[in-house]
Amino acid sequence: MDTDPSQSQPQSTKHKAEALQRFTSGPLSSSLSKLSGSSRGIPSDKDFHFYYNFAEFKSPAKEISDDAQLMLRAIGSSSAQLWGKEMEFPQGDLDDAYDWLVSANDEVFERFDVSVDDFRRARKEEEEGGPSGMAANAEDSESGFQLVYGKHKKKGLLSQVVVEEKDRVESSVKVASRDKKTMGGKPKVPFHVPSIPRPQDKFKIVVNNSNQPFDHVWLQRSEDGSRFIHPLEKFSILDFVDPNVGHVEPVKPPPIESTPFKLVEEVMDLKELAAKLRGVTEFAVDLEHNHYRSFQGLTCLMQISTRTEDFVVDTLKLRIHIGPYLRELFKDPAKKKVMHGADRDIIWLQRDFGIYVCNLFDTGQVSI
Numbered sequence: 001m002d003t004d005p006s007q008s009q010p011q012s013t014k015h016k017a018e019a020l021q022r023f024t025s026g027p028l029s030s031s032l033s034k035l036s037g038s039s040r041g042i043p044s045d046k047d048f049h050f051y052y053n054f055a056e057f058k059s060p061a062k063e064i065s066d067d068a069q070l071m072l073r074a075i076g077s078s079s080a081q082l083w084g085k086e087m088e089f090p091q092g093d094l095d096d097a098y099d100w101l102v103s104a105n106d107e108v109f110e111r112f113d114v115s116v117d118d119f120r121r122a123r124k125e126e127e128e129g130g131p132s133g134m135a136a137n138a139e140d141s142e143s144g145f146q147l148v149y150g151k152h153k154k155k156g157l158l159s160q161v162v163v164e165e166k167d168r169v170e171s172s173v174k175v176a177s178r179d180k181k182t183m184g185g186k187p188k189v190p191f192h193v194p195s196i197p198r199p200q201d202k203f204k205i206v207v208n209n210s211n212q213p214f215d216h217v218w219l220q221r222s223e224d225g226s227r228f229i230h231p232l233e234k235f236s237i238l239d240f241v242d243p244n245v246g247h248v249e250p251v252k253p254p255p256i257e258s259t260p261f262k263l264v265e266e267v268m269d270l271k272e273l274a275a276k277l278r279g280v281t282e283f284a285v286d287l288e289h290n291h292y293r294s295f296q297g298l299t300c301l302m303q304i305s306t307r308t309e310d311f312v313v314d315t316l317k318l319r320i321h322i323g324p325y326l327r328e329l330f331k332d333p334a335k336k337k338v339m340h341g342a343d344r345d346i347i348w349l350q351r352d353f354g355i356y357v358c359n360l361f362d363t364g365q366v367s368i
Helices: 011-025 027-039 047-052 055-077 079-083 092-127 131-140 267-278 320-330 345-355
Strands: 158-167 169-176 260-264 282-290 300-305 310-313 338-341 360-362
Touching: 055 092, 260 267, 267 282, 267 320, 282 345, 300 360, 320 345
Parallel strands: 260 310, 282 338, 338 360
Antiparallel strands: 158 169, 282 300, 300 310
8 A cells, every 4th residue: 555654744754754764774874784793803902902003904993983983973963854953973072972972872762762662552552442543643643653554463463564665755565474484484503512522521621610719739839838939939020131132123924834733632742842842932822711611611722833833732632731741831931932912821821731931921911
């Protein structure tokens, strides 16, 4: 059935509906959607400041920031048509911009609440008195919405209405029932696969899941036995400062294609890795941790790189061997360990392997 909004709605309602239609269907809407999707891939906090030092990251980040401000200003300039009051986007001050964004967000949710209340009231009146009384109320409403009635598949349920716009004045309305044909089947994705054994069961790992700090069983205690002594206490901070450091040219890593890679999942491979680490003065480390099937979690992977080789260690399979083979290497102050954002990694090394790090260079801390 074709309807003429100019005959059934006041002029102000028509203008609001047209403004809302242009706002939601124009290029601004698609741009906002793209911006929202891309923002999830942008690093935050410390990582953002680190990457912002590089032109490859800084340039597109600034471009996205400029685009976002243009979109917010466009929303502010359309506020009079959409909401009936001026809400211009402030210029310059970030605090004012944040307050404006909060106010705009509150405005949207407030109007949404009003629309939900109107819908509930309309549905209640329809169930009690039928659609005749509702049609009259819809004609007098300035909400920009028009109620369309169709056959109900089930008593007490509103049919789904799909509106296809022909032009600004006329619209074609189709009524469809809410069933599997129109809505599609809901995909079933298993979150938990019980057939996959827990790693602590498969690799005979003893896990302490008590909600208590772990014991530093590999550390010596003080003479009075009141505390543990970290290996770092035996050194001065000057032991890690090179007084002869001058201008150092960065050394580019070799291409990935020409860098040897080794998956370490046997004790002999771990022994070979330890021998190679004894021959270098620096190596990079990163850990992967998972607590999906354990309250305290498990370190499931260790990545180690020297200047010439890459290693990935299966720390689930080799859990009881990691400490004996690598503990002294991590404790050696003559070897620099390079990590990024090592706050949690340090805890996992201590808890799972009894490894304590001396001479750590944290690129995450340096970038702040």
